[in-house]
Amino acid sequence: MLPRVLIALIAASIVGVxxxxxxxxxxxxxxxxxxxIADGAWVLADAGPADKTPxxxxxxxxxxxxxxxxxxDLPRYSPDFGSVCADTPAQDGRKRVALIVDxxxxxxxxxxxxxxxxxxxxVVAEPSATGYDILRAAATVRMQDGLTCDINGYxxxxxxxxxxxxxxxxxxxxxxxxxxAAAPAPTGDAASGSPLAIALGxxxxxxxxxxxxxxxxxxxx
Amino acid sequence: MLHPGAWWLWAAGxxxxxxxxxxxxxxxxxxxxxxxVVAARRPMAPWSRSFGVFLRLGLIVIAIRxxxxxxxxxxxxxxxxFSLPSIALPDAMAGIRIGGPVTAESLIAAxxxxxxxxxxxxxxxxxxxxxxxxxLLKAVPAALYEFGVSVVVAVTFAPQLVADLDRVRAARRLRxxxxxxxxxxxxxAVPVLEGALERSVALAAAMDSRGYGRQAERSxxxxxxxxxxxxxxxxxxxxxxxxxxxxxxxAYLGLPMLAVGLACGVAGFAxxxxxxxxxxYRPDPxxxxxxxxxxxxxxxxxxxxxxxxxxxxxxxxxxxxxxxxAVPPVAVxxxxxxxLPAFITPPLPRPRIPVALSREVVSA
Numbered sequence: 191m192l193p194r195v196l197i198a199l200i201a202a203s204i205v206g207v208x209x210x211x212x213x214x215x216x217x218x219x220x221x222x223x224x225x226x227i228a229d230g231a232w233v234l235a236d237a238g239p240a241d242k243t244p245x246x247x248x249x250x251x252x253x254x255x256x257x258x259x260x261x262x263d264l265p266r267y268s269p270d271f272g273s274v275c276a277d278t279p280a281q282d283g284r285k286r287v288a289l290i291v292d293x294x295x296x297x298x299x300x301x302x303x304x305x306x307x308x309x310x311x312x313v314v315a316e317p318s319a320t321g322y323d324i325l326r327a328a329a330t331v332r333m334q335d336g337l338t339c340d341i342n343g344y345x346x347x348x349x350x351x352x353x354x355x356x357x358x359x360x361x362x363x364x365x366x367x368x369x370x371a372a373a374p375a376p377t378g379d380a381a382s383g384s385p386l387a388i389a390l391g392x393x394x395x396x397x398x399x400x401x402x403x404x405x406x407x408x409x410x411x
Numbered sequence: 412m413l414h415p416g417a418w419w420l421w422a423a424g425x426x427x428x429x430x431x432x433x434x435x436x437x438x439x440x441x442x443x444x445x446x447x448v449v450a451a452r453r454p455m456a457p458w459s460r461s462f463g464v465f466l467r468l469g470l471i472v473i474a475i476r477x478x479x480x481x482x483x484x485x486x487x488x489x490x491x492x493f494s495l496p497s498i499a500l501p502d503a504m505a506g507i508r509i510g511g512p513v514t515a516e517s518l519i520a521a522x523x524x525x526x527x528x529x530x531x532x533x534x535x536x537x538x539x540x541x542x543x544x545x546x547l548l549k550a551v552p553a554a555l556y557e558f559g560v561s562v563v564v565a566v567t568f569a570p571q572l573v574a575d576l577d578r579v580r581a582a583r584r585l586r587x588x589x590x591x592x593x594x595x596x597x598x599x600a601v602p603v604l605e606g607a608l609e610r611s612v613a614l615a616a617a618m619d620s621r622g623y624g625r626q627a628e629r630s631x632x633x634x635x636x637x638x639x640x641x642x643x644x645x646x647x648x649x650x651x652x653x654x655x656x657x658x659x660x661x662a663y664l665g666l667p668m669l670a671v672g673l674a675c676g677v678a679g680f681a682x683x684x685x686x687x688x689x690x691x692y693r694p695d696p697x698x699x700x701x702x703x704x705x706x707x708x709x710x711x712x713x714x715x716x717x718x719x720x721x722x723x724x725x726x727x728x729x730x731x732x733x734x735x736x737a738v739p740p741v742a743v744x745x746x747x748x749x750x751l752p753a754f755i756t757p758p759l760p761r762p763r764i765p766v767a768l769s770r771e772v773v774s775a
Contacts, residue, residue, distance in 0.1 A: 240486075332731065336487070383725065383734070385735060388736070388738055398443040398446075398750065402449070405450035405451050
């Protein structure tokens with residue numbers, strides 16, 4: 191009886207170690223986080239951008255930073271609808287949403303990349319537009335498995351990468367002023383493949399599949 | 412004939428590679444390579460046609476995935492193709508929606524996901540086509556011998572059941588009884604089941620009279636050690652196999668747990684096998700072709716695991732925004748290595764035509 195209990199305990203501990211270890215992660219992640227306002231202050235959105243429909247006159251924020259278990263890096267600018275949408279008149283039947291995008295500090299950037307300047311836009315959209323539609327109206331977005339990977343090409347290739355937790359908080363750099371001009375163009379699409387490579391790959395697939403079909407016919411005859 | 416374990420190892424290598432990518436070009440290449448090896452080395456037996464069945468099953472899987480995406484999942488991307496009437500769900504089910512706009516990006520993402528599953532199914536189908544199930548059961552370790560025998564009995568009796576059903580239905584038709592529908596099925600069920608039961612009892616008596624199921628005497632301590640080793644080995648193997656196929660699991664869970672599981676399992680089987688007193692008749696050898704096939708499987712799986720952990724572009728095709736996927740040459744070479752088993756394994760013997768027929772052909 192006792193050895194069987196021991197065996198069951200050993201087996202359960204293997205499973206327990208396997209399941210519990212990822213939760214006790216000592217690593218942080220570097221990603222774009224989505225912020226809404228509540229009572230005039232930034233608060234982390236409780237749902238994804240595709241599931242939230244911002245009302246007319248609200249402010250949405252995006253911040254790129256390294257976060258561990260908790261996410262405390264707010265966008266570094268106060269959520270002021272009036273200053274962002276001062277020059278954009280209201281249109282009948284459409285809503286105005288102020289969008290503030292903060293790519294974070296240089297210490298948060300991936301290897302070899304510098305964060306572009308923070309910018310804000312007043313987006314005029316359909317009343318049913320979700321936070322996701324608002325972002326896409328103002329910038330080019332790359333998504334993967336429901337995660338927002340890059341906005342306007344920053345970061346260029348990674349998507350919510352895991353990084354070692356920084357040992358200490360770096361000194362905050364002086365905050366650059368918020369640019370209200372048109373968003374900077376993306377630095378080029380790093381993920382798209384060249385048509386030549388795709389044509390070559392497709393040719394290899396067709397050749398091998400053709401050889402398989404020919405062999406199948408010959409064996410049957 | 413190659414050892415069936417070698418073919419399953421090769422298919423497992425391709426399946427691991429397929430699980431790490433959703434690039435449609437790479438997945439189609441994996442299916443093409445699997446089909447090529449099946450066409451080259453498939454023996455002429457009834458069970459070796461399962462590759463086509465699994466390919467068709469893969470198409471059904473893709474279709475189901477696309478339909479689910481259209482009806483249930485939230486759309487991604489901006490290129491709206493058409494809109495279904497949407498039904499509002501309460502806020503508690505915020506992540507699920509029924510109907511709504513359908514975008515090209517979400518359809519293509521669903522096709523990529525379905526294609527990945529279809530590729531894994533094709534790898535399993537290829538292994539089924541190439542490895543004879545009877546010889547695979549022969550290679551089952553002695554510890555699982557009784558289990559293997561019952562599977563052999565089931566596999567051999569299935570065609571008998573079908574033949575019985577045909578015979579009973581023909582008899583009912585001759586007697587003018589209902590053949591199809593519920594009454595026909597109910598009328599045919601009893602004779603078929605009775606025949607199957609009689610046959611299985613006769614087989615059991617024959618096997619018992621030949622000495623199947625005898626076990627050697629072993630001490631309780633050895634039995635306990637055997638059971639514990641098997642249990643731990645199985646749990647560790649399952650955890651390791653899952654971690655290998657799931658790209659988000661920590662790295663130390665994959666190969667190390669698999670190795671631990673294999674070691675425990677082998678020890679358990681070796682201990683348990685000494686209980687069963689059976690000898691093998693003409694066991695399949697494991698020689699150079701088998702080692703070559705295993706090496707190809709390891710190279711393919713290793714290439715994709717390394718590429719996935721290094722984040723090589725092209726393994727994940729961009730869906731949002733839609734763009735042509737990149738084609739990493741390392742991955743292509745890794746998949747093409749798995750086509751080598753078509754050349755390094757011994758070719759199957761050609762079917763011999765009868766002597767009389769060959770004389771007529773020569774003289775004609």
